[in-house]
Amino acid sequence: MSVVGHAPPPFFRRGPAPLVRLVFFVSLSLVLLVADLRFHTLEWVRLAVATAAWPLQRATGMPIDAAGDMGAYLARQAKLLKENEELHRRQLETANLLLRQRHLEKENIRLRALHDMRARQPVEGRIAEILYATRDPFSRRVIIDKGIKHGIKEGQAVVDDIGVIGQVVRVFPLTSEVLLLTDKDQAIPVEVERNGLRAILAGAGAGAMELRFQAANTEVQVGDILVTSGLDGVYLPGLPVAKVVKVDRDSEYSFARITCLPLAGVERHGLVLVLSGRAELPPQPEDVKKPIEPPGRGGRTKKKTR
Amino acid sequence: MMQPTHSSRRILLPVSNWFIVLTLFVALLLNLIPFGRLPGIPDWVALVLAFWCVHQPLKVGMAAGFVLGLAMDVADASVMGQHALAYVLLAFAAAGLSRRILWFPLAQQALHVLPMFLGMQVVMMLTRMLGGAEFPGLLWFLSSFTATLFWHPVTYVLLIPQFQSQDKDVNRPI
Numbered sequence: 001m002s003v004v005g006h007a008p009p010p011f012f013r014r015g016p017a018p019l020v021r022l023v024f025f026v027s028l029s030l031v032l033l034v035a036d037l038r039f040h041t042l043e044w045v046r047l048a049v050a051t052a053a054w055p056l057q058r059a060t061g062m063p064i065d066a067a068g069d070m071g072a073y074l075a076r077q078a079k080l081l082k083e084n085e086e087l088h089r090r091q092l093e094t095a096n097l098l099l100r101q102r103h104l105e106k107e108n109i110r111l112r113a114l115h116d117m118r119a120r121q122p123v124e125g126r127i128a129e130i131l132y133a134t135r136d137p138f139s140r141r142v143i144i145d146k147g148i149k150h151g152i153k154e155g156q157a158v159v160d161d162i163g164v165i166g167q168v169v170r171v172f173p174l175t176s177e178v179l180l181l182t183d184k185d186q187a188i189p190v191e192v193e194r195n196g197l198r199a200i201l202a203g204a205g206a207g208a209m210e211l212r213f214q215a216a217n218t219e220v221q222v223g224d225i226l227v228t229s230g231l232d233g234v235y236l237p238g239l240p241v242a243k244v245v246k247v248d249r250d251s252e253y254s255f256a257r258i259t260c261l262p263l264a265g266v267e268r269h270g271l272v273l274v275l276s277g278r279a280e281l282p283p284q285p286e287d288v289k290k291p292i293e294p295p296g297r298g299g300r301t302k303k304k305t306r
Numbered sequence: 307m308m309q310p311t312h313s314s315r316r317i318l319l320p321v322s323n324w325f326i327v328l329t330l331f332v333a334l335l336l337n338l339i340p341f342g343r344l345p346g347i348p349d350w351v352a353l354v355l356a357f358w359c360v361h362q363p364l365k366v367g368m369a370a371g372f373v374l375g376l377a378m379d380v381a382d383a384s385v386m387g388q389h390a391l392a393y394v395l396l397a398f399a400a401a402g403l404s405r406r407i408l409w410f411p412l413a414q415q416a417l418h419v420l421p422m423f424l425g426m427q428v429v430m431m432l433t434r435m436l437g438g439a440e441f442p443g444l445l446w447f448l449s450s451f452t453a454t455l456f457w458h459p460v461t462y463v464l465l466i467p468q469f470q471s472q473d474k475d476v477n478r479p480i
Contacts, residue, residue, distance in 0.1 A: 014364070018398060025368045025394040029375070032387030037437045042386045049380040053338075057381070060338040132340030136384040137442035138434040143383075170383075177383055184440045205440035 043170070050172050061132060125273040126150060128158075131175065133269075140180040140203070140267075142166075146274060147174045155234055157275045163240035163264035164188065164228060165272060180266050181241070182207050190241050191229040195219055198229050201242060201260060207267055209242055211258035216249045218256055226260060236275065240264075311415075312408045318468040321362055325467055329354050330366075330374065338381050345445040348453035351378060352396060352426060356419055357457075357464055359400035360407050371397035388433050392426040399425070416457040423450035 015021070036042045128144040146152050148171050156168045158178050166186065170177040179186050180203070187202040190211075197219055204210040214220060224244040230237030242260040249256045333350040341347045351374050358366035375390030382389070399422045400407075407418045427450055435441065 018368075018402065021368050022394065022398045025372045026391060028372065029387040029391035029394060032376075032390065033385060033433060033437075036386035046380050046386070049377070053377075053381065056335065057338055060335055061340050064340055133342035134383040135337075135341065135343075136382045137343060137446045138384065138431075138439035141383055184438065206443075 046170070047172060054172070054174060064132070124276040125159075126152070126276070128152075128272055128274050130178075130269045130272060134177070139185065140183040141169070142178050142180065142269075143175050144168075144178055144272065144274070145175060147172050147176050149173055152176050152274055157235045157239075158272050159239060159275060160264045160270065160272050163242075163262070164235060165262070165264045165266045167234065168274065178272075181262050182209060182266055187212075188235065188241060189229045189231045190226040192220060193225040193227050193240075194221075198231070199226075201226060204259070207261070209260045209262060211244070211260060212255075214256050214258060216251065216254060216256045218258075220244055220247055220256070220258055222247055225263070311411060313411075318465065319470060319472070321365070321468055323365065326358055326362065326366060329464055330358070330370065334374065334377055334381075337378060345443075346448040346452050348449050348456055349423070349426075350453075352393065352423060353453045353456055353460060354464070355393060356396055356400045356422060357460060359397045360404040360415075360419075361465075363401035363404045366397070367401055368394045368397045385434065385437060388430055391433060392429045395429055396422055396426045412458045412461060415461075416454045419457055420450060420454040423453050426450075 016024075032042065126146060128146040128150075131143045131145050134141045134143065144158070152168060152171050154168055154171055157164060158166050158168060164181060166178045166180040166183075167188075168176050169179040181188060181201075182205070183203045184205050185203070187200050189198065190201045191198045199211050199214055199220075201209050202212050211220065211226070222244055225240060226242045226244070228235040228237055228239045228241055240263050242262050244258060245261050246259040247256060248258070330351070333354040336350040355366065355371055355374060358370075371393035372390050375388075375393040376386070378384075378389040378393075379386050400419075403418060403422075407415050410418065424447065427447055431442065
């Protein structure tokens with residue numbers, strides 16, 4: 001074997017000692033970690049490397065794609081027939097709504113004009129296909145096959161035929177990365193469809209979500225449907241998001257633990273719709289720095305004490 | 307006598323640098339295959355890196371681990387530096403233990419490598435969970451065990467060029 005068996009004489013130069021190299025590389029990695037986790041300053045490096053590696057990535061995806069195609073080809077005919085029947089049934093069910101939608105939209109515009117409200121922004125979407133889920137086991141992200149070239153921007157909402165599945169967080173030239181709703185870092189403002197109660201829904205890992213910061217006596221029941229409230233200016237209001245499956249009112253905690261499951265096929269693969277961004281919301285009012293001082297003496301005395 | 311250990315009398319051919327680069331690149335490609343969240347898929351880059359660090363500690367070391375780690379961080383859409391840190395520590399441990407490991411038969415070599423892979427995964431988990439990520443589940447650690455199972459075949463595959471004899475014999479390729 002070519003391994004050097006003994007400590008070499010000093011005239012064979014082997015560079016710095018292993019421990020020195022270890023400290024160097026570990027500190028370099030730690031710097032990178034902090035820069036990426038805290039300050040998000042490394043996106044351009046990621047963009048460059050990912051663009052260069054794109055052909056390789058597609059090439060390695062081929063066996064998986066081929067296996068998927070093969071599986072689809074061999075799908076049982078009975079299954080396809082059943083699916084076809086189901087789709088026809090759903091189309092009939094929704095036909096009523098679809099036929100009346102144009103009428104309703106016009107009526108809505110008239111009514112809104114009467115009320116002197118801003119017309120709701122028309123939604124445009126771009127159909128994309130989920131290519132694969134990322135390998136990173138610590139977060140829940142998928143890659144879709146549309147990117148900068150197709151006009152996808154960071155922050156756009158991604159929906160499927162049932163409801164919201166997530167949000168675009170990184171855009172590459174030909175692909176983009178979607179953070180799923182079930183990720184622990186993802187939060188979405190929602191309201192309870194039944195009573196309009198506003199809340200924030202956050203991912204809880206393991207495919208579930210959690211309605212955060214709701215008082216123990218909050219008006220939420222098992223089976224409630226949560227829809228987007230649109231307060232964030234990212235999601236359009238009224239998109240279905242999740243269903244409440246468990247409400248745990250423990251008097252030991254001041255907040256109720258409300259577990260929800262996503263309505264849309266968040267962890268499934270298939271076609272999705274990337275919704276175009278919403279029009280800018282009016283700017284937020286500036287923070288009131290000083291408390292408004294009551295007129296008269298009180299104000300003056302307060303100033304003096306400072 | 308065919309055993310690729312120090313206790314064997316067999317003298318191997320010197321390794322080619324291009325072969326090392328090629329195998330590391332192929333391992334990177336294997337890691338790019340999008341298996342999603344399927345548990346038990348071994349980390350090929352870690353496996354091949356550990357192999358070369360054990361067998362050629364003077365040629366492959368922490369610098370290679372760092373560069374490969376950065377590539378994996380981009381490919382996995384994980385935090386920059388997560389794989390780099392883990393691979394650097396793996397390379398340090400493998401190179402440091404290489405003189406010990408190579409005296410053992412292959413099965414026991416694999417037992418030495420297993421804790422390194424597990425340690426690497428624990429390092430990755432700690433860095434991510436400090437950053438507020440979710441716990442990936444115990445099944446995630448299965449990939450270390452599958453990687454250990456591959457130590458035996460991978461050793462033979464990666465040593466094939468060095469097993470060849472000095473004077474070419476048409477009837478006996480290896």
